Amino acid sequence: MSPSRRTLLKAFAASSALLSPTLLSACSSAGSATRGGTLNIGQISDSVAFFPLFIAEKRGFFEDEGLSLGDRPRLGTGAKVAAALKSGSIDIGAGVMTDVLNLAENDSQARLTTSLVTEYYVDIVVKKGFSAKGSSIEEKTRALAGGKIGITGPGSGTEALVNHLFGLAGLDARKDATLVNLGAVSSAALGALKAGRVDALAFFQPIGQQAEAAGIGEIYISPAAGDVPSLSGALHGVAFTRSGVLEAKSAEIASFQSAIDRSLEFIAGDASRVRDLLGEYLSSAPGPALDALVPILRKESPASAAVTGKGYGIARRFHVDSGLVAKAPSYEKLVPESFR
CATH class of the missing domain: 3.40.190.10 (Periplasmic binding protein-like II)
Structure with a gap:
């Protein structure tokens, strides 16, 4: 993670201290049902896009960042992930760009925070x-x-x-x-x-x-x-949330982001260690499939969890042109500054 981005995330986390207890309580009840220091993370499945979450858990990155994980449901579809996010039963949704853009069409609180895969996988x-x-x-x-x-x-x-x-x-x-x-x-x-x-x-x-x-x-x-x-270069695997959760759990989400940064650094590192953890994550996949997947995964994983304007723009254009969404918000509106 670049020093400037780490500074932005720290500033984002520190901003929660400026909120009054009354406002924090209101934000929490509106945006999250989990206690402080904990995040519930719902994901579609155990596809390769969500391997960084597995790494962060197994390598202790979440714990190192002072973050506890609550429920980790596999919800099957992006629509169910979005519904759980709106209900407050999860704090972060892990899905694909289609999911966050669908959410943004009918929920002005939708916010895109995290790049997980920057190729259409x-x-x-x-x-x-x-x-x-x-x-x-x-x-x-x-x-x-x-x-x-x-x-x-x-x-x-x-x-x-x-x-x-x-x-x-x-x-x-x-x-x-x-x-x-x-x-x-x-x-x-x-x-x-x-x-x-x-x-x-x-x-x-x-x-x-x-x-x-x-x-x-x-x-x-x-x-x-x-x-x-x-x-080519389209942002695809992502994590997203809502503005109410960002306000109520700024420190926790900053910690989540830092842990994912470390996971992405791990993927870019020793390929044999990546292969070992991938085999544990995709336990039903045969060895030859894992061997073929490791170099692909390393190529399509971003250098950091920051959401870039270029990757977002390619994905946004694809979704609008293909008719998947009638319109999509601008990069500046959907992606908070601290997560760029």
Whole structure:
């Protein structure tokens, strides 16, 4: 973490001391149901985007920063993460940009605080033996037309990628394919591909690596590998909250941010240590899938948890252009200064 950013976070945390007890109490009741010094963090799943949270917990970074973790529910969809955040049952949501922009459309308190992955980490994975005529992104997408494509659910980042690719090819995914909602459990998605219930998957990493290791399928289109230039450098995996929580728990969220910075530094460090912890995190993933994933993960992880204007701008444009959101707030409105 740069010295200037660390200073900003410390200043942000210190600002809570300037609030009166009455105001702090009001903020807490409006924004958080957890006691001081504790954060409840809800996440969609155990996808690679949330590996930094696992590292921070296992390596003791949260504890070092004086932070206790409360509930850590895996909520299955971004919509459920957003709903839990609005209800106050969690303080921080870990999801994808689609989730925070959907929240921002109907909640002026939505705030984006943390970069976790700065490449679009959803892949299109096809069943074994699938082939396409031509190798351009448009030709490969047209080969998917008429097929059944598994996604995690409607309004998700997985559906967003399918819509975007079909749009680039002059097609409409709602008319030219059948989207099958499979939920966020990797084993169910792999089972659907293996059984032929779907012809392809639009799913978060490491589903592609697992499919290849098991001989079920292969990665067909990968934005993180540069296959979709319009998504290169897009902010994707994120943590977000609401302004009421930021006011009530400024010190705790500053500590969370510092711990995630340390996790990202860890990912950029010794690859063998990253591989060991990733194997513990993705315990059902076979060794070859983990070996393939480590260099990809290191490439798509940001240098720090700060939310950059460039990554946000690419993601914002993608979501508006693809029709996922009608409008999206500016970087300055959604990202507090201390988290840039």
